[in-house]
Amino acid sequence: MSRQDHIREFAAQALADGRVDYFIGWKQGYNSSEVVPAFVKDPADVDQLIWTPLCHHNLVTFIKRNMPDPADAKIGLCVKGCDSRTLVALLQEELVDKEKLYVVGVPCDGIVDRRKLEKEFADELVDIAFPERGRVVVTTGKGETREFAQDDVLLDVCGRCRYPNALYADDVAGPLEAEPDREESGPDWSDIADFENLSDDEKQAALERVYATCIRCFACVHVCPVCVCWDKCVNRSREPELVAQKVGAKENLLFQMIHMFHVAGRCTSCGACDRACPVEIPLYLLHRKMNKEIYDMFGFEPGTKLDEKPVFQLFDLATDHFGD
């Protein structure tokens, strides 16, 4: 039985039993090259739910801060390994109510980066098929077809994944994926090394260049599963105007730094913000660095242990020697 079949079965069961009011999964988008989040209310509709390496959306975003409508809804949802970490991060701070959730863990062997594929073709993509594990076949509107190895077109975050299986789930869709030996090797931060090695002036110039293009659409904060203030966001406050309305590199970078600091200790570097940004700002340069330093300071990986408190809500007199 495929993972997709498991998901459908779990969803149908939970809906039929009244365990959930609706179930959040993934379904096909406007064509078979794209996947979008799906909200299923009727057990008869579970057949629209799919599982493919295009299911990049972190569905935890839809339940953050108990925001769903109606407020007391019982919700089922699918989480990949990375998604589950953001859910654990929310649970650690009691920002969501465990009792109202039904979580299906989906072991994941890597999500395909659709943007990487788009850049391979001049035309729009109309179909992305996965005939067997590891193969990706892309077809464009003009009928051009090419095949890729899945490992070559994965999201960058997937290449460094340490948690392919859900860390919190009520049910699991099929057998677990092989876990890397986490004792053996710590997280890999090589993706930000190039930036870290720049001189101060070069860093400033690079940031100026990328942040000048931010259009302050707030897609990054909307999609972020752990950015929880929602309608009370300091970035959008007009009275007082804490962040200038002006859209310039300085203001944009300040806004993004606020986003980073507000999710510090909860951000798992899931990469949803990078994927959502319409102008492709490399937000990972900030959140990956932040997580690297948090790991260095506390040995803490956000969202990995349910009984841990985020590091900025605690202190430890025995081990905190900062500023001494």
Next chain:
Amino acid sequence: MADQTTTQANDAAVVAGDTAAAGTIDAASGAGAAVAADGAAGDRPVKIVGIVCNWCSYAGADTAGTGRFKQPPNLRLIRVPCTGRVDPLFALKAFEKGADGVLISGCHPGDCHYSEGNYYARRKFELLERMIHHLGIPKERFRWTWVSASEGQRWQQVVTEFVAGVEKLGPREGRAL
């Protein structure tokens, strides 16, 4: 010059982020920007925002003033109740608004008026410092430290060293943040 001083005060108010803190802005550190600092690169004295807690470092600055310890006049102090009240946003906002350096200071660990504010704060400051350097803002432009109410001399030393470091780099112009 009066205008410039007012602008700085306004900027500082924005940095503080709430009117209560804005009301406590104080030029405790000197006679304002009228005195060009010795050796400042560029064509204006450097502007430095100091964020200090009410109970220790603000009082320490006061002790330094009462003791007539000579200090560079480039610092504008913002008084906050506790370092635990200092949002990393304050420092970043100060840089956005054109500060050439930001200095944060509060009670020594163990001496917090509210027992534990600075224990939380130092975790945040450490991350803030690392992220500020990651943005390409040189080390010399950001410092956080502890100065108690009785350490007038230490306050003088901290401020003098910090201002000298910032002056060496000169005013910041046209930067990303």
